[in-house]
Amino acid sequence: MSQTRLIQLEADILGKNDRYAAVNRGVFAGKGVLALNLVSSPGSGKTTLLCKTLEMLKDRLPLAVIEGDQQTTNDADRIRETGVKAIQVNTGKGCHLDAHMVGHAVESLGVEDCSILFIENVGNLVCPAGFDLGEAHKVAILSVTEGEDKPLKYPDMFAASDIALVNKVDLLPHLDFDIDLAEANLRRVNPKIRILRVSARSGEGMERWTAWLRGAAQMARSSLTDAEAAE
């Protein structure tokens, strides 16, 4: 009988994705790009919010969008109508974008230096939490037409996000949604999360959101100029 032996692997199952993510992060840093990974449930108003954001920023900063969906190019088409360049990645049977797909998309899209790259993930609050894409921040979008307890039901995603946008606040007068409770739940799973109340439709809170984006883009850009100065 042949001998069995033990191999101590200690290999991270997501290690391959993490290595691709590290490569993406290096590409973004080298170009001074601010990359954001937008995550939410389907129907949170993510694409409408993104279109409005692009309208507000496109004359000030170079922008680019990677759209992840299981099927169709509908969302990328909507984005392109704003004049911002977008590429659609269909995951087929997959439930999330991974760092390898994003790396390819960045190459085909030709992201400009010092731009903001929005990566709109597949509408899913479970799977994308584990897959680092090389982004600077995950931005979770929660709309007031969902339950206040969503952060508790899907804690991994909200714990992994740096910012939460509470969207569709223009609808609050018509709903029983308790926004303070929703925010308390967000802080329960992530005491450090920054919360912004917005409405893509009425424009409420959008100035604060785009101001935050401009600040973060400036940070990404200054790391590039620091690196150039050091050369």
Place this chain on the structure above:
Amino acid sequence: MHEMSLCENIRSIIEDSARTSGFTKVERVALEVGAFSGVEVEALRFGFDVVMKGSPAEAAKLEIHEVPASAWCMPCAANVGIQQRYDPCPACGSFQLQVTGGEELKIKELEVV
């Protein structure tokens, strides 16, 4: 969640290891899965058998070591055990917790022939 694609990652790690360490058959695969890794252990077991077909780990025994979650409580300045991400500190009730364990998701070891 995405247990099938995790199983595909496990398969590719095993196949790489088979090449570098020179084995043809895996008898046992030991994984470490944290309580907060977002993995449904039963779904992982199901996916494992399906995905390993035709690989060195076909018919391998899957051993899953579940790692309980723990967190650093800032007010207590101590490590405490928690069940959920939204749990308060069991000692002082604070939510100022930093998760320190339970996010593991790795292949610990392989028993190979």
